[in-house]
Amino acid sequence: MGVKRSAEGGGRRRYDSPLRDQRARQTRQAIVTAASRLFVARGYAATSFADIATDAAVARPTVFAAFGSKAALLREVVDQALAGDDEPVPVAERPWFRPVWEGRTPYAVLEAYAEVCRVIGGRAAEVFEVVRRAADEGPEPADLWETMQRNRRAGATMVIDHIEALASAPPGIDHERAVDVVWMFNDPAHYRSLVRGCGWSEQEYTAWIAGQMHHGLGFDGDRPPPGTE
Numbered sequence: 001m002g003v004k005r006s007a008e009g010g011g012r013r014r015y016d017s018p019l020r021d022q023r024a025r026q027t028r029q030a031i032v033t034a035a036s037r038l039f040v041a042r043g044y045a046a047t048s049f050a051d052i053a054t055d056a057a058v059a060r061p062t063v064f065a066a067f068g069s070k071a072a073l074l075r076e077v078v079d080q081a082l083a084g085d086d087e088p089v090p091v092a093e094r095p096w097f098r099p100v101w102e103g104r105t106p107y108a109v110l111e112a113y114a115e116v117c118r119v120i121g122g123r124a125a126e127v128f129e130v131v132r133r134a135a136d137e138g139p140e141p142a143d144l145w146e147t148m149q150r151n152r153r154a155g156a157t158m159v160i161d162h163i164e165a166l167a168s169a170p171p172g173i174d175h176e177r178a179v180d181v182v183w184m185f186n187d188p189a190h191y192r193s194l195v196r197g198c199g200w201s202e203q204e205y206t207a208w209i210a211g212q213m214h215h216g217l218g219f220d221g222d223r224p225p226p227g228t229e
Helices: 002-007 018-042 049-056 060-067 070-083 095-102 106-134 139-165 175-185 188-197 202-217
Strands: none
Touching: 018 049, 018 060, 018 070, 018 106, 049 060, 060 070, 070 106, 070 139, 095 106, 095 139, 106 139, 106 188, 106 202, 139 175, 175 202, 188 202
16 A cells, blocks of 8 residues: 555544645646737737747646636736735725725815726736726627626726715716716727827826816816815
């Protein structure tokens, strides 16, 4: 039977190795980083597990063992691009989202949310474009794309709900139309077009997004005079 077999029996002492767990997480992160880079550079369909394994300096079976499918890996790439890391913390609970909840006027809430759009756009605009294109290439990317659109709308709904809870409902516009307005402007495609494509600064982009949301919701009169923010 041998020593190894007997050591695997019922009397084997089980233990968790923090070092092993750390290495597994580092390997997983290397795979996600490589996949993100290759998906953006080559496109989803043109990138294989073998390509990702080579770029991440791991074996192809390691990539499969970590994620099971390329669609699952793409979903993880999207999640990390949105959140900024692999911690299981929702976007709305991140420290950089907190100013949205702390806003006490529509102006403050929308200014803070425009900054959130900048943060997410800077990390995820190219990945969003990857998924948008891949949605025409198979049901799994298409389902992911639809999920991303629903999540954007859920984010817009949270913002409008918070504004309405301040007893500051958008004037002359119903709830769903107000959500439509914020959903339109929280699209990372705007960041990709204006900052990456047209050369706008991030400050110009953030100010434009905030201004468009203010105007679309009818809150122009809510803006404080320049220099008094």
